[in-house]
Amino acid sequence: MALGKDYATQECSIARALEVVGERWTLLVIRDALYGVRRYNDFLGHLGIPRAVLAARLQTLTAEGILEKRRYQESPPRDEYVITDRGIALWPTVRSLGLWGREHFSETQLRVFRHATCGTELGPYGECSVCGTVVPVPDVEMVPGPGLDPDPADPISRALLKPKRLLEPIAIETDSAKPVAADPV
Ligand SMILES: [Zn+2]
Numbered sequence: 001m002a003l004g005k006d007y008a009t010q011e012c013s014i015a016r017a018l019e020v021v022g023e024r025w026t027l028l029v030i031r032d033a034l035y036g037v038r039r040y041n042d043f044l045g046h047l048g049i050p051r052a053v054l055a056a057r058l059q060t061l062t063a064e065g066i067l068e069k070r071r072y073q074e075s076p077p078r079d080e081y082v083i084t085d086r087g088i089a090l091w092p093t094v095r096s097l098g099l100w101g102r103e104h105f106s107e108t109q110l111r112v113f114r115h116a117t118c119g120t121e122l123g124p125y126g127e128c129s130v131c132g133t134v135v136p137v138p139d140v141e142m143v144p145g146p147g148l149d150p151d152p153a154d155p156i157s158r159a160l161l162k163p164k165r166l167l168e169p170i171a172i173e174t175d176s177a178k179p180v181a182a183d184p185v
Contacts, residue, residue, distance in 0.1 A: 021090065035142065040079075040080075045154045061087070108146060111143070115130070
């Protein structure tokens, strides 16, 4: 019997949330969308996720209003997936999971998140201690941390070597010599 994704006996908002974001890969897709990844091939290359799984996750996240499908090219038709306010609201969850993972599994810090306007590294609750405020997601700047591979193979990882704000779309220079796979979603 296949494992269901709902928790029929649980009346709990955590269980309800996990029905939406608790499947394998889902939070990593959301993480990338927060970083500014929008296109199918960019998620694919950066995550190394199986195509069918990515297609299924994008479909669920779109249906749940966490990503919004937007057409960016008519011929041939191509859509990108832009994170919505409902998805952006998951930023504290994604960040807390990262901090927890680092603390309990001694992971090296790959990225540093700071307040873009003053350069202060965010505290554990997403706060800027200098400005005395919780930093809004568009004002969070990500910069490479000490554990980040300085010469990664995929173009999204390369783009993320430069400091950038969250949500700001990542622009990958298109290489016309490379065939682009059709978007199956
Ligand atoms: Zn600040």
